Amino acid sequence: MKKQNVAIVGATGVVxxxxxxxxxxxxxxxxxxxxxxxxxxxxxxxxxxxxxxAVELLEPQSFKEIDFALFSAGAGVxxxxxxxxxxxGATVIDNSSAFRMDENAPLxxxxxxPHALNRQQRxxxxxxxxxxxxxxxAKPLHxxxxxxxxxxxxxxxxxxxxxxxxEELKTQSSAVLQNQKISxxxxxxxxxxNALPHIDKFHADxxxxxxxxxxNETRKIMELPNLPVxxxxxxxxxxTGHSISLNLQFEKPLEVEKARQIxxxxxxxxxxxxxxDEVYPTPAFAAGRDGVFVGRIRRDDSVEHGLNLWVVSDxxxxxxxxxxxxIAEELIKE
Amino acid sequence: MKKQNVAIVGATGVVxxxxxxxxxxxxxxxxxxxxxxxxxxxxxxxxxxxxxxAVELLEPQSFKEIDFALFSAGAGVxxxxxxxxxxxGATVIDNSSAFRMDENAPLxxxxxxPHALNRQQRxxxxxxxxxxxxxxxAKPLHxxxxxxxxxxxxxxxxxxxxxxxxEELKTQSSAVLQNQKISxxxxxxxxxxNALPHIDKFHADxxxxxxxxxxNETRKIMELPNLPVxxxxxxxxxxTGHSISLNLQFEKPLEVEKARQIxxxxxxxxxxxxxxDEVYPTPAFAAGRDGVFVGRIRRDDSVEHGLNLWVVSDxxxxxxxxxxxxIAEELIKE
Numbered sequence: 001m002k003k004q005n006v007a008i009v010g011a012t013g014v015v016x017x018x019x020x021x022x023x024x025x026x027x028x029x030x031x032x033x034x035x036x037x038x039x040x041x042x043x044x045x046x047x048x049x050x051x052x053x054a055v056e057l058l059e060p061q062s063f064k065e066i067d068f069a070l071f072s073a074g075a076g077v078x079x080x081x082x083x084x085x086x087x088x089g090a091t092v093i094d095n096s097s098a099f100r101m102d103e104n105a106p107l108x109x110x111x112x113x114p115h116a117l118n119r120q121q122r123x124x125x126x127x128x129x130x131x132x133x134x135x136x137x138a139k140p141l142h143x144x145x146x147x148x149x150x151x152x153x154x155x156x157x158x159x160x161x162x163x164x165x166x167e168e169l170k171t172q173s174s175a176v177l178q179n180q181k182i183s184x185x186x187x188x189x190x191x192x193x194n195a196l197p198h199i200d201k202f203h204a205d206x207x208x209x210x211x212x213x214x215x216n217e218t219r220k221i222m223e224l225p226n227l228p229v230x231x232x233x234x235x236x237x238x239x240t241g242h243s244i245s246l247n248l249q250f251e252k253p254l255e256v257e258k259a260r261q262i263x264x265x266x267x268x269x270x271x272x273x274x275x276x277d278e279v280y281p282t283p284a285f286a287a288g289r290d291g292v293f294v295g296r297i298r299r300d301d302s303v304e305h306g307l308n309l310w311v312v313s314d315x316x317x318x319x320x321x322x323x324x325x326x327i328a329e330e331l332i333k334e
Numbered sequence: 335m336k337k338q339n340v341a342i343v344g345a346t347g348v349v350x351x352x353x354x355x356x357x358x359x360x361x362x363x364x365x366x367x368x369x370x371x372x373x374x375x376x377x378x379x380x381x382x383x384x385x386x387x388a389v390e391l392l393e394p395q396s397f398k399e400i401d402f403a404l405f406s407a408g409a410g411v412x413x414x415x416x417x418x419x420x421x422x423g424a425t426v427i428d429n430s431s432a433f434r435m436d437e438n439a440p441l442x443x444x445x446x447x448p449h450a451l452n453r454q455q456r457x458x459x460x461x462x463x464x465x466x467x468x469x470x471x472a473k474p475l476h477x478x479x480x481x482x483x484x485x486x487x488x489x490x491x492x493x494x495x496x497x498x499x500x501e502e503l504k505t506q507s508s509a510v511l512q513n514q515k516i517s518x519x520x521x522x523x524x525x526x527x528n529a530l531p532h533i534d535k536f537h538a539d540x541x542x543x544x545x546x547x548x549x550n551e552t553r554k555i556m557e558l559p560n561l562p563v564x565x566x567x568x569x570x571x572x573x574t575g576h577s578i579s580l581n582l583q584f585e586k587p588l589e590v591e592k593a594r595q596i597x598x599x600x601x602x603x604x605x606x607x608x609x610x611d612e613v614y615p616t617p618a619f620a621a622g623r624d625g626v627f628v629g630r631i632r633r634d635d636s637v638e639h640g641l642n643l644w645v646v647s648d649x650x651x652x653x654x655x656x657x658x659x660x661i662a663e664e665l666i667k668e
Contacts, residue, residue, distance in 0.1 A: 151634075189618070190616075193572050196616055198609070202609040228636030228637060232630070232642055247564060282523055
């Protein structure tokens with residue numbers, strides 16, 4: 001397989017470091033690796049396969065001879081530098097929200113819509129973390145029963161908001177346990193031992209942008225532009241691993257046993273559904289693993305053809321870095 | 335107002351202590367106070383209004399001349415001792431699940447169904463914590479728009495499971511922060527920095543008893559025996575304060591502004607709904623307060639006449655001790 005020159009933009013962030021880890025774990029065919037970040041991280045050393053790489057400054061010239069540019073440095077950086085990288089000849093896979101709803105950019109979860117990819121595209125968008133795990137679980141069930149409506153509530157980990165958020169949860173938790181005063185910088189309110197129904201900014205209609213992303217991105221990935229989706233996104237004091245409580249209403253009957261069988265064979269899904277033995281997914285279990293873990297599959301008797309599911313996945317892996325690298329793998333496979 | 339002899343069963347537990355605190359705060363007309371518990375707590379001293387009370391052993395003889403017996407020592411103790419206390423002439427208000435679905439016992443939230451109470455009843459059941467806060471918010475909206483279906487996901491605090499659970503969250507959190515091994519005794523899996531979709535036992539149909547309680551108790555309190563309710567109950571690493579993500583579908587149109595106005599005047603409800611200013615309820619805010627706090631009221635466009643709400647309340651207060659004392663107040667008012 002032809003080896004690739006890979007650039008990682010935002011290399012020192014939580015997703016950036018996960019990119020590097022997963023490229024190594026999966027033995028991605030790398031010719032050269034360029035780690036890019038803003039001025040304050042320049043010179044930091046990061047290990048990749050026994051070799052040390054120095055972090056370089058992200059500049060317009062950074063993408064010369066790069067085959068794949070993996071971006072995770074926020075929507076602002078992506079809006080500025082993705083087109084530059086694409087212009088320089090790289091295939092850009094962008095983890096920010098900048099291009100997700102751009103009709104020229106495919107929004108791809110390889111288990112769900114690999115057909116949306118082709119080698120001509122210069123910028124490919126990686127979906128929102130919670131959306132990825134939801135569609136990986138929902139799509140195979142949709143194929144069997146046709147989803148009529150989704151009601152989802154999330155339990156999202158702080159690492160989705162970056163390094164400083166992880167640090168704030170640690171610092172605040174220590175302070176609370178020692179009856180000390182906490183300080184609040186990254187989150188609008190205390191996050192330690194709390195739950196905040198507030199991820200990303202509020203839109204005028206009362207939804208957060210995170211909730212709007214879950215609706216719009218799900219529709220685009222599943223190619224169901226009118227799919228009814230109601231999302232409530234909540235930050236919980238978990239370091240890594242997003243959980244979602246997923247309520248699905250189908251057009252056609254879909255028994256619990258059938259749903260289990262479908263999910264046990266679905267790509268990317270790991271079934272963990274023996275509640276009597278206390279087997280169901282949790283974020284502490286999912287963190288550091290690659291699967292979309294599904295459990296608590298139950299009939300919802302409050303509606304015709306309803307199912308409830310509990311879906312957990314590592315937001316930095318399948319929810320971000322892993323999905324992006326799977327997109328790259330899909331492209332070099334062709 | 336005639337002063338009452340009050341017995342508290344389970345006086346050293348988290349709800350028991352909250353009973354004592356709230357009786358004092360509200361200046362409940364107390365003639366005598368008897369604190370009852372199992373052998374291991376006998377002799378413990380608890381302060382009430384500048385006076386020290388010694389915890390006594392719970393025995394069949396404990397209820398002589400007691401007017402109100404407030405129980406919070408688990409369903410087993412309630413099944414054994416509530417009938418004894420009632421037989422001795424006390425009005426029993428039971429916080430356990432033992433009598434909630436008993437057709438002879440009213441299940442009461444004073445803001446919702448005070449008419450279910452009368453002075454002849456000997457055993458009155460206090461509903462499940464999550465159910466109480468849900469019906470306090472849902473009932474006034476039901477009166478305006480007629481609820482057709484409820485889909486609810488909870489974010490429940492550990493204090494709902496008692497003192498040992500609170501201790502386990504503290505101990506595990508410290509251990510995780512210091513990279514030490516954790517031990518798991520009270521919860522089936524790690525609760526620190528995690529989320530467990532498992533509260534109470536699993537029923538054969540895949541629901542937990544907590545989820546079944548939310549369905550059945552809501553129907554009984556709201557006197558809607560066929561109301562479609564789907565519940566997913568999740569334990570989160572929060573000490574006190576349950577949150578629920580509440581999706582309501584109505585028969586009739588109910589605009590967000592109308593819902594806000596109704597809830598701003600509803601008994602027991604405190605509206606906290608200015609998301610643009612980061613005003614919405616959180617458990618850390620609700621803990622120690624009496625209200626059922628409602629925010630994030632939004633239209634749900636995925637269904638006709640849909641609304642989403644975020645409802646938070648102190649599970650030891652309105653979810654347990656406060657509601658029980660409000661029932662007693664309602665009875666002595668008559």
